Amino acid sequence: MFESAALRTRRKIRDCVAQGLIYLAVMLVSLVFFWLLVDLARGGMTHLSWAFLTESPRDAGRAGGIASILVSTLLILLVALVAAIPLAWSTAILLAELVPAESSFGRSVRFSLHVLAGVPSIVFGLFGNAFFSIYLGLGFSILSGGLTLACMLLPILTSTAEAGLRAVPDSYRLSAAALGLSRTAALTHLILPAAAPALAAGLLIGIGRALAETAALLFTSGYVDRMPGSLLDSGRALALHIFDLSMNVPGGDESAYASALMLVILLLCINILAMKLAYGLQRKKIMT
Amino acid sequence: MNDDPDAFTLGPLQAGPPCCEPQPLIQVRNLTLHYDGKTALDNVSLDIYKGCITALIGPSGCGKTSFLSAINRMTDLIPCCGIDGRILVDNQDIHHRDCDVQALRRRIGMVFQKPAPFPLSIRRNIALPLNEHGVTQKKEVAAITETVLRDVGLWGEVCDRLDASALSLSGGQQQRLCIARALALNPEILLMDEPCSALDPIASGVVEDLICRLQGRYTIVIVTHNLAQARRIANYAAFFWVRERTGQLVEFGRCRHIFESPREALTAAYVNGARG
Numbered sequence A: 001m002f003e004s005a006a007l008r009t010r011r012k013i014r015d016c017v018a019q020g021l022i023y024l025a026v027m028l029v030s031l032v033f034f035w036l037l038v039d040l041a042r043g044g045m046t047h048l049s050w051a052f053l054t055e056s057p058r059d060a061g062r063a064g065g066i067a068s069i070l071v072s073t074l075l076i077l078l079v080a081l082v083a084a085i086p087l088a089w090s091t092a093i094l095l096a097e098l099v100p101a102e103s104s105f106g107r108s109v110r111f112s113l114h115v116l117a118g119v120p121s122i123v124f125g126l127f128g129n130a131f132f133s134i135y136l137g138l139g140f141s142i143l144s145g146g147l148t149l150a151c152m153l154l155p156i157l158t159s160t161a162e163a164g165l166r167a168v169p170d171s172y173r174l175s176a177a178a179l180g181l182s183r184t185a186a187l188t189h190l191i192l193p194a195a196a197p198a199l200a201a202g203l204l205i206g207i208g209r210a211l212a213e214t215a216a217l218l219f220t221s222g223y224v225d226r227m228p229g230s231l232l233d234s235g236r237a238l239a240l241h242i243f244d245l246s247m248n249v250p251g252g253d254e255s256a257y258a259s260a261l262m263l264v265i266l267l268l269c270i271n272i273l274a275m276k277l278a279y280g281l282q283r284k285k286i287m288t
Numbered sequence B: 001m002n003d004d005p006d007a008f009t010l011g012p013l014q015a016g017p018p019c020c021e022p023q024p025l026i027q028v029r030n031l032t033l034h035y036d037g038k039t040a041l042d043n044v045s046l047d048i049y050k051g052c053i054t055a056l057i058g059p060s061g062c063g064k065t066s067f068l069s070a071i072n073r074m075t076d077l078i079p080c081c082g083i084d085g086r087i088l089v090d091n092q093d094i095h096h097r098d099c100d101v102q103a104l105r106r107r108i109g110m111v112f113q114k115p116a117p118f119p120l121s122i123r124r125n126i127a128l129p130l131n132e133h134g135v136t137q138k139k140e141v142a143a144i145t146e147t148v149l150r151d152v153g154l155w156g157e158v159c160d161r162l163d164a165s166a167l168s169l170s171g172g173q174q175q176r177l178c179i180a181r182a183l184a185l186n187p188e189i190l191l192m193d194e195p196c197s198a199l200d201p202i203a204s205g206v207v208e209d210l211i212c213r214l215q216g217r218y219t220i221v222i223v224t225h226n227l228a229q230a231r232r233i234a235n236y237a238a239f240f241w242v243r244e245r246t247g248q249l250v251e252f253g254r255c256r257h258i259f260e261s262p263r264e265a266l267t268a269a270y271v272n273g274a275r276g
């Protein structure tokens, strides 16, 4: 009220500059994303067609489509999620709900997850090759690729789920306990639904990682581009296909672009789906 | 059911006229409570009488919340909390190995300082605990829901939107819903930890009236910082004080005695506003 006009202008200018910088950062981020999308669309649109999605690759991928590769990718993803989700989420429940946050057990589990999260994917690939492919005798197969990916997903899924569970207000737990609800009841009826958006978000990040993974699959699920007959067949993942086309196959650029576009579209769809899912879950819990 | 939405549907007083012939329902004996080895409550012994309202008063940090949580064993949830001494509810030791905590907490309802409805519909807030305690018949649940919502004076306000989220209610309504939720399990004892302190004066008045109407039907232990309120609603009062971060019971007696002719000078100073 009593401050000088100069002070007020200075403050105003500072506000404007700060706001401008924030907008600039946002613009830059969106620009990178749009540039990538436009580039992909320009390069891949002409090649992407229904036939491309439903035909198997011919001539090392230069001709034909990516049907077998899509199937392999989804199978690998499915194996990874089926193996990782129960392990990761039950670990998260253990860490967030059952053991005290500062206990040495919780701390050591959390530490090992941190280390696991920092391991480069090529190392996971070598481990998967040695353990699943050779030691367990699964060979180059969708199963060993999926299980290797599951190991990679464990830390992401666990830490996002744990954070989500911890973000649920303690008042729910206290009220539930005061009403004589069992821990399981509180968990299934209150805490997990409240954490569902966080679980879904973690799942999304995990699926994104899994779909984009190349190095870990190179030595485990292999790069046979035929249609897989079972989980014990080798199958080439989409990201690996893109890598192979652009690095090892002269004249495969168009197919590579179209495959990359497909991968991005797939990721976008999964994102939107999971967001809808989380929202629906929350609403349903309120309505029933 | 009565057609008047605000009609009070509680049955007749079951415990007789309050406090004519005090009958202890909860007996606390030499209760000492510590967190991480630090004593928060030192050697408290007192009786809570059946059908009466007992107010716990005292400055912040003197262990009123801890005392309350020990009665329904909510302290079990705090890993660093240790308890010595005995608490008898209806002559049964609540720390006995045969005591079922869930059943105990069903008998002893609790209402927290901050209204804490579940993020569910109003209907589901009451149905969920009922379902978990084996009341699953839809008709029965609906009947209990209506009864307890009437009891807390909320029926008229929410009967046409039972499926709305409980979080859409105002603070005072949320607190009354929490009381209704506790009443739905048909407890004998209600523990209330500053139930009005997060509410505006009008909502607080409504909740206070509600507590008065519950008198006689339930045994109520209420923590309050509002001395005038304690004086208005309570039959008995317990005055806690904190010395060197250790809480202790200074005086317990009829509310009138505590406020008008306390034995201890400290109590007199506190209730007259000179201390605390």
Ligand SMILES: Nc1ncnc2c1ncn2[C@@H]1O[C@H](COP(=O)(O)OP(=O)(O)O)[C@@H](O)[C@H]1O
Pocket: B035, B040, B059, B060, B061, B062, B063, B064, B065, B066, B067, B078, B080, B245, B247
């Ligand atoms: N969960 C807890 N962990 C450690 N100390 C606690 C905990 N809860 C309460 N205390 C301590 O116990 C003492 C009594 O607290 P409390 O029972 O909340 O008092 P009041 O409700 O009368 O304000 C305080 O000194 C507080 O710091």
Ligand SMILES: [Mg+2]
Pocket: B064, B065, B193
């Ligand atoms: Mg308190």
